[in-house]
Amino acid sequence: STLPVNVTVTGAAGQIGYALLFRIASGQMLGPDVPVRLKMLEIPQGVKAAEGTAMELEDCAFPLLAGIDIYDDPKVAFDGVNVGLLVGARPRGAGMERGDLLAANGGIFGPQGAAINAGAADDVRILVVGNPANTNALIASAHAPDVPADRFNAMMRLDHNRALAQVAAKTSTPVGDITKVTIWGNHSAKQHPDLTQAVIAGRPATEVIGDDAWIKDDFVPTVAKRGAAIIDARGASSAASAANAAIAHVHDWVNGTPEGDWTSVAMPSDGSYGVPAGLVSSFPAVSKGGAWEIVQGLELDDYTRAGIDTSVAELVEERDAVQELGLL
Ligand code: NDP
Numbered sequence: 001s002t003l004p005v006n007v008t009v010t011g012a013a014g015q016i017g018y019a020l021l022f023r024i025a026s027g028q029m030l031g032p033d034v035p036v037r038l039k040m041l042e043i044p045q046g047v048k049a050a051e052g053t054a055m056e057l058e059d060c061a062f063p064l065l066a067g068i069d070i071y072d073d074p075k076v077a078f079d080g081v082n083v084g085l086l087v088g089a090r091p092r093g094a095g096m097e098r099g100d101l102l103a104a105n106g107g108i109f110g111p112q113g114a115a116i117n118a119g120a121a122d123d124v125r126i127l128v129v130g131n132p133a134n135t136n137a138l139i140a141s142a143h144a145p146d147v148p149a150d151r152f153n154a155m156m157r158l159d160h161n162r163a164l165a166q167v168a169a170k171t172s173t174p175v176g177d178i179t180k181v182t183i184w185g186n187h188s189a190k191q192h193p194d195l196t197q198a199v200i201a202g203r204p205a206t207e208v209i210g211d212d213a214w215i216k217d218d219f220v221p222t223v224a225k226r227g228a229a230i231i232d233a234r235g236a237s238s239a240a241s242a243a244n245a246a247i248a249h250v251h252d253w254v255n256g257t258p259e260g261d262w263t264s265v266a267m268p269s270d271g272s273y274g275v276p277a278g279l280v281s282s283f284p285a286v287s288k289g290g291a292w293e294i295v296q297g298l299e300l301d302d303y304t305r306a307g308i309d310t311s312v313a314e315l316v317e318e319r320d321a322v323q324e325l326g327l328l
Pocket of ligand 1: 012043
Protein backbone atom coordinates (compact mmCIF):
# COMPACT_ATOMS: atom_id res chain seq x y z
CA SER A 1 0.00 0.00 0.00
CA THR A 2 2.91 2.41 0.76
CA LEU A 3 4.59 3.87 -2.33
CA PRO A 4 8.15 2.64 -2.82
CA VAL A 5 10.95 4.98 -1.77
CA ASN A 6 13.43 5.70 -4.56
CA VAL A 7 16.95 5.00 -3.32
CA THR A 8 19.83 5.95 -5.62
CA VAL A 9 23.22 4.38 -4.89
CA THR A 10 26.28 5.58 -6.81
CA GLY A 11 29.36 3.39 -7.17
CA ALA A 12 26.86 0.57 -6.84
CA ALA A 13 29.28 -2.06 -8.16
CA GLY A 14 32.00 -1.21 -5.65
CA GLN A 15 32.89 -2.88 -2.36
CA ILE A 16 30.73 -0.64 -0.20
CA GLY A 17 27.87 -0.84 -2.70
CA TYR A 18 27.95 -4.62 -2.49
CA ALA A 19 27.71 -4.50 1.30
CA LEU A 20 25.00 -1.83 1.19
CA LEU A 21 22.42 -2.76 -1.43
CA PHE A 22 21.25 -6.02 0.14
CA ARG A 23 20.66 -4.39 3.48
CA ILE A 24 18.68 -1.54 1.91
CA ALA A 25 16.56 -4.05 -0.03
CA SER A 26 15.94 -6.11 3.11
CA GLY A 27 14.43 -3.11 4.90
CA GLN A 28 17.22 -2.40 7.38
CA MET A 29 17.67 1.20 6.27
CA LEU A 30 14.13 2.53 6.02
CA GLY A 31 12.17 0.00 8.03
CA PRO A 32 10.44 -3.34 7.66
CA ASP A 33 7.28 -1.90 6.10
CA VAL A 34 8.83 0.42 3.52
CA PRO A 35 9.18 -0.84 -0.06
CA VAL A 36 12.20 0.47 -1.97
CA ARG A 37 13.08 0.92 -5.60
CA LEU A 38 16.84 0.75 -6.15
CA LYS A 39 18.46 2.98 -8.74
CA MET A 40 22.08 1.97 -9.19
CA LEU A 41 24.46 4.45 -10.81
CA GLU A 42 27.84 3.38 -12.15
CA ILE A 43 30.40 4.62 -14.61
CA PRO A 44 30.10 2.73 -17.92
CA GLN A 45 32.93 0.30 -16.97
CA GLY A 46 31.03 -0.59 -13.79
CA VAL A 47 27.65 -1.32 -15.36
CA LYS A 48 28.26 -5.00 -16.10
CA ALA A 49 29.31 -5.73 -12.52
CA ALA A 50 26.28 -3.77 -11.31
CA GLU A 51 24.11 -6.05 -13.45
CA GLY A 52 25.60 -9.02 -11.64
CA THR A 53 24.78 -7.46 -8.28
CA ALA A 54 21.24 -6.77 -9.53
CA MET A 55 20.87 -10.45 -10.46
CA GLU A 56 21.85 -11.42 -6.92
CA LEU A 57 19.42 -8.87 -5.49
CA GLU A 58 16.64 -10.46 -7.56
CA ASP A 59 17.67 -13.88 -6.31
CA CYS A 60 17.16 -12.77 -2.72
CA ALA A 61 13.45 -12.31 -3.52
CA PHE A 62 13.23 -9.48 -0.99
CA PRO A 63 9.53 -8.76 -0.41
CA LEU A 64 10.26 -5.02 -0.05
CA LEU A 65 12.25 -4.66 -3.28
CA ALA A 66 9.90 -3.01 -5.75
CA GLY A 67 12.37 -2.61 -8.62
CA ILE A 68 16.00 -2.30 -9.69
CA ASP A 69 17.36 -0.06 -12.41
CA ILE A 70 20.96 0.48 -13.49
CA TYR A 71 22.19 3.71 -15.04
CA ASP A 72 25.37 5.37 -16.22
CA ASP A 73 23.74 8.80 -16.45
CA PRO A 74 23.19 10.74 -13.23
CA LYS A 75 20.29 12.71 -14.73
CA VAL A 76 18.10 9.62 -14.90
CA ALA A 77 19.57 7.91 -11.85
CA PHE A 78 18.50 10.80 -9.60
CA ASP A 79 15.10 11.36 -11.18
CA GLY A 80 12.58 11.15 -8.34
CA VAL A 81 15.25 10.27 -5.75
CA ASN A 82 14.13 10.28 -2.12
CA VAL A 83 17.33 8.94 -0.59
CA GLY A 84 20.69 9.18 -2.34
CA LEU A 85 23.83 7.40 -1.16
CA LEU A 86 26.81 8.87 -3.00
CA VAL A 87 29.44 6.18 -2.63
CA GLY A 88 31.30 6.22 -5.93
CA ALA A 89 34.27 8.57 -5.88
CA ARG A 90 37.69 8.89 -7.40
CA PRO A 91 40.26 7.30 -5.09
CA ARG A 92 43.64 8.95 -4.65
CA GLY A 93 46.02 7.33 -7.12
CA ALA A 94 49.78 6.99 -6.63
CA GLY A 95 51.46 10.35 -7.16
CA MET A 96 48.14 12.15 -7.42
CA GLU A 97 48.20 15.72 -6.12
CA ARG A 98 45.41 16.88 -3.86
CA GLY A 99 44.29 19.35 -6.50
CA ASP A 100 43.93 16.51 -9.03
CA LEU A 101 41.91 14.49 -6.55
CA LEU A 102 39.59 17.40 -5.78
CA ALA A 103 39.20 18.20 -9.48
CA ALA A 104 38.37 14.58 -10.33
CA ASN A 105 35.75 14.46 -7.61
CA GLY A 106 34.39 17.85 -8.64
CA GLY A 107 33.78 16.25 -12.04
CA ILE A 108 31.69 13.56 -10.33
CA PHE A 109 29.86 15.44 -7.56
CA GLY A 110 29.12 18.64 -9.51
CA PRO A 111 27.04 16.90 -12.19
CA GLN A 112 25.43 14.66 -9.56
CA GLY A 113 24.40 17.75 -7.58
CA ALA A 114 22.93 19.27 -10.74
CA ALA A 115 21.02 16.05 -11.45
CA ILE A 116 19.68 16.05 -7.89
CA ASN A 117 18.64 19.67 -8.30
CA ALA A 118 16.78 18.85 -11.51
CA GLY A 119 15.06 15.65 -10.54
CA ALA A 120 14.97 14.92 -6.83
CA ALA A 121 11.78 14.49 -4.82
CA ASP A 122 10.88 17.28 -2.39
CA ASP A 123 11.90 15.19 0.62
CA VAL A 124 15.30 14.21 -0.81
CA ARG A 125 18.08 13.29 1.60
CA ILE A 126 21.63 12.83 0.34
CA LEU A 127 24.43 11.09 2.22
CA VAL A 128 27.91 11.39 0.74
CA VAL A 129 30.24 8.47 1.56
CA GLY A 130 32.83 8.80 -1.23
CA ASN A 131 35.95 10.67 -0.15
CA PRO A 132 36.81 13.44 0.47
CA ALA A 133 33.22 13.12 1.68
CA ASN A 134 32.70 16.49 3.39
CA THR A 135 33.99 18.50 0.48
CA ASN A 136 32.24 16.28 -2.07
CA ALA A 137 28.98 17.02 -0.22
CA LEU A 138 29.77 20.73 -0.36
CA ILE A 139 30.32 20.50 -4.14
CA ALA A 140 27.10 18.53 -4.72
CA SER A 141 25.10 20.97 -2.60
CA ALA A 142 26.57 23.97 -4.43
CA HIS A 143 25.24 22.51 -7.69
CA ALA A 144 21.78 21.99 -6.20
CA PRO A 145 20.67 25.53 -5.32
CA ASP A 146 16.98 24.55 -5.16
CA VAL A 147 17.58 21.81 -2.59
CA PRO A 148 17.96 22.99 1.02
CA ALA A 149 21.65 22.64 1.92
CA ASP A 150 20.80 20.69 5.06
CA ARG A 151 19.67 17.77 2.87
CA PHE A 152 23.34 17.11 2.07
CA ASN A 153 25.22 15.17 4.72
CA ALA A 154 28.62 13.51 4.75
CA MET A 155 29.13 10.30 6.67
CA MET A 156 30.82 10.42 10.10
CA ARG A 157 28.92 7.48 11.51
CA LEU A 158 31.70 4.98 10.88
CA ASP A 159 34.11 7.15 12.88
CA HIS A 160 31.42 7.47 15.56
CA ASN A 161 30.92 3.71 15.70
CA ARG A 162 34.67 3.12 15.79
CA ALA A 163 34.84 5.42 18.82
CA LEU A 164 32.05 3.51 20.54
CA ALA A 165 33.85 0.24 19.86
CA GLN A 166 37.14 1.49 21.34
CA VAL A 167 35.44 2.76 24.50
CA ALA A 168 33.46 -0.47 24.87
CA ALA A 169 36.63 -2.54 24.61
CA LYS A 170 38.62 -0.31 26.98
CA THR A 171 35.94 -0.29 29.69
CA SER A 172 34.43 -3.75 29.10
CA THR A 173 31.04 -2.09 28.64
CA PRO A 174 28.35 -3.11 26.17
CA VAL A 175 28.20 -0.60 23.30
CA GLY A 176 24.54 0.02 24.14
CA ASP A 177 25.51 1.52 27.51
CA ILE A 178 27.71 4.21 25.94
CA THR A 179 26.12 7.50 24.84
CA LYS A 180 27.03 11.03 23.79
CA VAL A 181 30.25 10.31 21.98
CA THR A 182 31.08 12.95 19.36
CA ILE A 183 33.27 13.12 16.27
CA TRP A 184 33.90 16.71 15.22
CA GLY A 185 35.12 18.15 11.94
CA ASN A 186 36.33 16.40 8.82
CA HIS A 187 36.12 12.71 7.92
CA SER A 188 39.89 12.44 7.72
CA ALA A 189 42.81 11.61 9.98
CA LYS A 190 42.36 15.13 11.40
CA GLN A 191 38.88 14.43 12.76
CA HIS A 192 38.42 15.13 16.47
CA PRO A 193 36.94 12.20 18.46
CA ASP A 194 35.60 13.57 21.76
CA LEU A 195 34.66 11.78 24.99
CA THR A 196 34.25 14.84 27.20
CA GLN A 197 30.44 14.59 27.14
CA ALA A 198 30.25 10.81 26.81
CA VAL A 199 28.37 8.76 29.40
CA ILE A 200 28.90 5.10 30.28
CA ALA A 201 25.97 3.53 32.10
CA GLY A 202 25.09 6.84 33.75
CA ARG A 203 28.62 7.92 34.68
CA PRO A 204 30.93 10.33 32.85
CA ALA A 205 33.10 8.33 30.46
CA THR A 206 36.22 10.27 31.42
CA GLU A 207 35.68 9.20 35.07
CA VAL A 208 35.03 5.54 34.17
CA ILE A 209 38.10 5.46 31.92
CA GLY A 210 40.14 7.44 34.48
CA ASP A 211 43.08 7.71 32.12
CA ASP A 212 43.42 10.99 30.27
CA ALA A 213 46.61 9.81 28.57
CA TRP A 214 44.77 6.84 27.08
CA ILE A 215 42.16 9.17 25.58
CA LYS A 216 44.68 11.53 24.02
CA ASP A 217 47.49 9.15 23.06
CA ASP A 218 45.58 5.98 22.26
CA PHE A 219 41.85 6.50 21.71
CA VAL A 220 42.02 9.59 19.48
CA PRO A 221 44.71 8.33 17.07
CA THR A 222 43.27 4.79 17.00
CA VAL A 223 39.85 6.06 15.92
CA ALA A 224 41.29 8.56 13.46
CA LYS A 225 43.63 6.01 11.85
CA ARG A 226 41.35 2.98 11.99
CA GLY A 227 40.74 3.06 8.24
CA ALA A 228 44.45 2.60 7.54
CA ALA A 229 44.66 -0.22 10.13
CA ILE A 230 41.82 -2.06 8.36
CA ILE A 231 43.59 -1.70 5.01
CA ASP A 232 46.79 -3.12 6.57
CA ALA A 233 44.97 -6.10 8.02
CA ARG A 234 42.47 -6.86 5.29
CA GLY A 235 44.38 -5.78 2.22
CA ALA A 236 41.31 -3.74 1.23
CA SER A 237 39.53 -0.77 2.71
CA SER A 238 36.65 -1.20 5.09
CA ALA A 239 33.45 -1.91 3.23
CA ALA A 240 30.92 -3.73 5.42
CA SER A 241 31.45 -1.38 8.35
CA ALA A 242 31.17 1.65 6.04
CA ALA A 243 27.94 0.28 4.57
CA ASN A 244 26.63 -0.45 8.07
CA ALA A 245 27.32 3.14 9.08
CA ALA A 246 25.50 4.48 6.02
CA ILE A 247 22.47 2.34 6.84
CA ALA A 248 22.46 3.61 10.44
CA HIS A 249 22.90 7.26 9.39
CA VAL A 250 19.94 7.24 7.01
CA HIS A 251 17.84 5.15 9.39
CA ASP A 252 18.28 7.70 12.16
CA TRP A 253 17.84 10.69 9.84
CA VAL A 254 14.46 9.36 8.73
CA ASN A 255 13.30 7.68 11.94
CA GLY A 256 14.96 9.75 14.68
CA THR A 257 17.79 9.21 17.15
CA PRO A 258 17.13 7.43 20.46
CA GLU A 259 16.10 9.61 23.41
CA GLY A 260 19.05 10.58 25.60
CA ASP A 261 21.70 10.03 22.97
CA TRP A 262 23.10 11.73 19.88
CA THR A 263 25.20 10.77 16.91
CA SER A 264 27.81 12.46 14.72
CA VAL A 265 26.73 14.02 11.44
CA ALA A 266 28.61 16.15 8.92
CA MET A 267 26.18 18.79 7.68
CA PRO A 268 26.39 22.40 6.57
CA SER A 269 27.42 24.48 9.57
CA ASP A 270 25.05 27.18 10.80
CA GLY A 271 27.97 28.77 12.63
CA SER A 272 27.54 26.62 15.76
CA TYR A 273 30.66 26.13 17.86
CA GLY A 274 32.50 28.71 15.76
CA VAL A 275 32.55 26.51 12.65
CA PRO A 276 32.28 28.83 9.61
CA ALA A 277 28.76 28.74 8.19
CA GLY A 278 28.33 26.55 5.13
CA LEU A 279 31.26 24.20 5.76
CA VAL A 280 30.13 20.56 5.84
CA SER A 281 31.55 19.69 9.23
CA SER A 282 30.67 17.07 11.83
CA PHE A 283 28.67 17.96 14.93
CA PRO A 284 26.83 16.10 17.66
CA ALA A 285 23.29 15.88 16.32
CA VAL A 286 19.85 14.51 17.08
CA SER A 287 17.21 13.77 14.47
CA LYS A 288 13.67 14.98 15.15
CA GLY A 289 10.80 14.95 12.69
CA GLY A 290 13.11 13.81 9.93
CA ALA A 291 15.68 16.63 10.27
CA TRP A 292 18.98 16.94 12.10
CA GLU A 293 19.47 19.43 14.91
CA ILE A 294 22.96 20.25 16.17
CA VAL A 295 23.20 19.68 19.91
CA GLN A 296 23.76 23.15 21.36
CA GLY A 297 25.39 24.54 24.48
CA LEU A 298 28.14 22.00 25.08
CA GLU A 299 31.11 23.37 26.94
CA LEU A 300 34.37 22.79 25.07
CA ASP A 301 37.60 22.42 27.01
CA ASP A 302 40.85 23.68 25.47
CA TYR A 303 41.83 20.28 24.07
CA THR A 304 38.48 19.84 22.33
CA ARG A 305 38.49 23.42 21.05
CA ALA A 306 41.96 22.93 19.56
CA GLY A 307 40.98 19.59 18.00
CA ILE A 308 37.92 21.11 16.35
CA ASP A 309 39.91 24.09 15.11
CA THR A 310 42.57 21.86 13.51
CA SER A 311 39.96 19.76 11.72
CA VAL A 312 37.94 22.77 10.59
CA ALA A 313 41.10 24.44 9.25
CA GLU A 314 41.54 21.43 6.96
CA LEU A 315 37.94 21.81 5.74
CA VAL A 316 38.54 25.49 5.04
CA GLU A 317 41.62 24.55 2.98
CA GLU A 318 39.64 21.99 1.00
CA ARG A 319 36.84 24.47 0.40
CA ASP A 320 39.27 27.17 -0.73
CA ALA A 321 40.97 24.68 -3.09
CA VAL A 322 37.72 23.61 -4.79
CA GLN A 323 36.63 27.23 -4.95
CA GLU A 324 39.85 28.09 -6.76
CA LEU A 325 39.24 25.22 -9.15
CA GLY A 326 35.81 26.72 -9.91
CA LEU A 327 34.00 23.68 -8.50
CA LEU A 328 31.62 25.53 -6.20
P1 NDP B 1 34.56 1.41 -2.23
O1 NDP B 1 33.17 0.99 -2.48
O2 NDP B 1 35.40 0.60 -1.32
O3 NDP B 1 34.61 2.93 -1.72
C1 NDP B 1 33.86 3.94 -2.35
C2 NDP B 1 34.17 5.27 -1.72
O4 NDP B 1 33.81 5.28 -0.37
C3 NDP B 1 35.65 5.66 -1.77
O5 NDP B 1 35.69 7.05 -2.14
C4 NDP B 1 36.07 5.50 -0.36
O6 NDP B 1 37.09 6.42 -0.01
C5 NDP B 1 34.84 5.90 0.36
N1 NDP B 1 34.81 5.61 1.79
C6 NDP B 1 34.30 6.46 2.71
N2 NDP B 1 34.42 5.98 3.92
C7 NDP B 1 35.04 4.82 3.79
C8 NDP B 1 35.48 3.88 4.71
N3 NDP B 1 35.33 4.04 5.99
N4 NDP B 1 36.08 2.78 4.26
C9 NDP B 1 36.25 2.62 2.96
N5 NDP B 1 35.87 3.49 2.04
C10 NDP B 1 35.29 4.58 2.44
O7 NDP B 1 35.34 1.58 -3.61
P2 NDP B 1 35.38 0.63 -4.88
O8 NDP B 1 36.56 1.08 -5.65
O9 NDP B 1 35.18 -0.78 -4.54
O10 NDP B 1 34.07 1.06 -5.67
C11 NDP B 1 33.85 2.31 -6.15
C12 NDP B 1 32.86 2.18 -7.28
O11 NDP B 1 32.43 3.47 -7.63
C13 NDP B 1 33.43 1.53 -8.54
O12 NDP B 1 32.54 0.51 -8.95
C14 NDP B 1 33.46 2.69 -9.54
O13 NDP B 1 33.18 2.23 -10.86
C15 NDP B 1 32.35 3.53 -9.02
N6 NDP B 1 32.33 4.94 -9.36
C16 NDP B 1 31.10 5.42 -9.70
C17 NDP B 1 30.91 6.72 -9.99
C18 NDP B 1 29.57 7.15 -10.38
O14 NDP B 1 28.59 6.49 -10.06
N7 NDP B 1 29.44 8.28 -11.03
C19 NDP B 1 32.03 7.67 -9.97
C20 NDP B 1 33.27 7.09 -9.55
C21 NDP B 1 33.39 5.77 -9.24
P3 NDP B 1 38.65 6.04 -0.06
O15 NDP B 1 38.99 5.92 -1.52
O16 NDP B 1 39.29 7.23 0.60
O17 NDP B 1 38.81 4.76 0.69
